[in-house]
Amino acid sequence: MIRHTDHFHGSDLEKIETVYGIKKDEITSFSANVNPLGVSPLLRKTLSDKIDVITSYPDREYQTLRKRIANYAGCEASQIIVGNGSTELISLFIQIKHPQKALIIGPTYSEYEREISLGGGTSLYYPLKEEEDFNINVEDFITHLHEGIDLLVICNPNNPTSTSISNRQLRLILDSCKQHDIFVMIDETYVEFADNMDEINSIPLTYYYNNLIILRGISKFFAAPGLRLGYAITGNLDLIKEINKRKNPWTINSLAEVAGTIMFTDKDYIAATKQLISSERARIYDALKKETKLYPYKPSANFILVKIKKDHLTSQDIFDAAIRKHLMIRDCSTFPFLSNKYFRFCFMQPEKNDELLDCILETLHDNSNFIGDRKCMM
Known part of the structure; x- marks a missing residue:
């Protein structure tokens, strides 16, 4: 079982392998904030x-x-x-x-x-x-x-x-x-x-x-x-x-x-990156604003900070739910002045963004006993 004190940086995929038993090559990192288009x-x-x-x-x-x-x-x-x-x-x-x-x-x-x-x-x-x-x-x-x-x-x-x-x-x-x-x-x-x-x-x-x-x-x-x-x-x-x-x-x-x-x-790559991030940033921010149990902060960069407004649900719970689906977000509870109600994720390709959004919303509206009963995938 993962301890609450365990937090992962975007480059900590080897640790994820050890803790969750998921191969790092199968993980989509929404935590590293790297351009989803890959290399120029x-x-x-x-x-x-x-x-x-x-x-x-x-x-x-x-x-x-x-x-x-x-x-x-x-x-x-x-x-x-x-x-x-x-x-x-x-x-x-x-x-x-x-x-x-x-x-x-x-x-x-x-x-x-x-x-x-x-x-x-x-x-x-x-x-x-x-x-x-x-x-x-x-x-x-x-x-x-x-x-x-x-x-x-x-x-x-x-x-x-x-x-x-x-x-x-x-x-x-x-x-x-x-x-x-x-x-x-x-x-x-x-x-x-x-x-x-x-x-x-x-x-x-x-x-x-x-x-x-x-x-x-x-x-x-x-x-x-x-x-x-x-x-x-x-x-x-x-x-x-x-x-x-x-x-x-x-x-x-x-x-x-x-x-x-x-x-x-590489001007084409630079332009394509800006267009992708701009459109996905606006789309995802608008989608999150509709959720009363979340508060997204308007983003300027290629990632967004979100606050959880649902009682008894923490950033660790969101992280757990996402990593079970091989999606890695950033639990922001270790940042100064932020609590375990904050998480961050970067913008990837639209289909992956939709996959993560679905996961977050499912966890947000899940009233089962999943919360607080974290079992790592093996």
């Missing part, structure tokens, strides 16, 4: 032809890759640092800035606090309020900024709430941070999925603020977490020099380097 067709078609690149070292400066990212992201190549996933770049940034006290907007991804702690700092949280649908109240938030804070961490769109902060709001925050000498790190892992990307994309702000660094990667939108390619964008050239000094050479392997030069040019 252009990348799939052309990468094998470039296999011989592994016989040579990559370019230490990754000039071609940085130019390709700059064209895609709308910035200068000189503003870009590439790394072995965004996690490496977060670590390098923390090592250089050594924030003693960071403010994190939560609930959010736990890796920020972990990296800050490893760097010897402590983290405080500014909690997004449920009564405001986890949207930020900028006027109130700014009153919590002061000289005792070294670093502000924002995930935009935020994981797991799927809410976002507009450029207009970010300007107010950055202005206040500038006054208090606070550096701002914005994680834009999910920004490419947003319908309002132009309104929340903070890259243009790097031309006006030197206390800003933006993190992105290819794990989610380009469905390539195994390539471990991330990039950071900042207008602070001194910070770029410091990070490059500390970086180990060739942290990105040759295949990841050449893959990066290909995938950002």
Whole structure:
């Protein structure tokens, strides 16, 4: 029997195999937040032809890759640092800035606090309020900024709430941070999925603020977490020099380097991804809004946070019901400020989304003794 303390990340499929006796290849992960279209067709078609690149070292400066990212992201190549996933770049940034006290907007991804702690700092949280649908109240938030804070961490769109902060709001925050000498790190892992990307994309702000660094990667939108390619964008050239000094050479392997030069040019794939996520996001949100025993929070990213309003039904129960059907959602009870009434799932292909919706609604309206009597599939 699964314990209530057992929670699973989107990459924990091996643990699912052990606990539930379900082969990982048979599980559809609605927890990993990865593009359901899979790898870019252009990348799939052309990468094998470039296999011989592994016989040579990559370019230490990754000039071609940085130019390709700059064209895609709308910035200068000189503003870009590439790394072995965004996690490496977060670590390098923390090592250089050594924030003693960071403010994190939560609930959010736990890796920020972990990296800050490893760097010897402590983290405080500014909690997004449920009564405001986890949207930020900028006027109130700014009153919590002061000289005792070294670093502000924002995930935009935020994981797991799927809410976002507009450029207009970010300007107010950055202005206040500038006054208090606070550096701002914005994680834009999910920004490419947003319908309002132009309104929340903070890259243009790097031309006006030197206390800003933006993190992105290819794990989610380009469905390539195994390539471990991330990039950071900042207008602070001194910070770029410091990070490059500390970086180990060739942290990105040759295949990841050449893959990066290909995938950002696959315009058909990018457009198809945006269209699929946009339509499914609207459809699923509308369907969930009709259920009085659920409360979906309006999503900006490729996933949605949902609150259970039925007594005695928990996120663990929803997880159990879904995994029995080989569908894996995210129990959000381990996120700061969230209880066992919250769960999250990403948008997949329509037929799979329908399968999960049916499962959730069946569990919601099931009055049998299933709830609280969790028996794992064997």
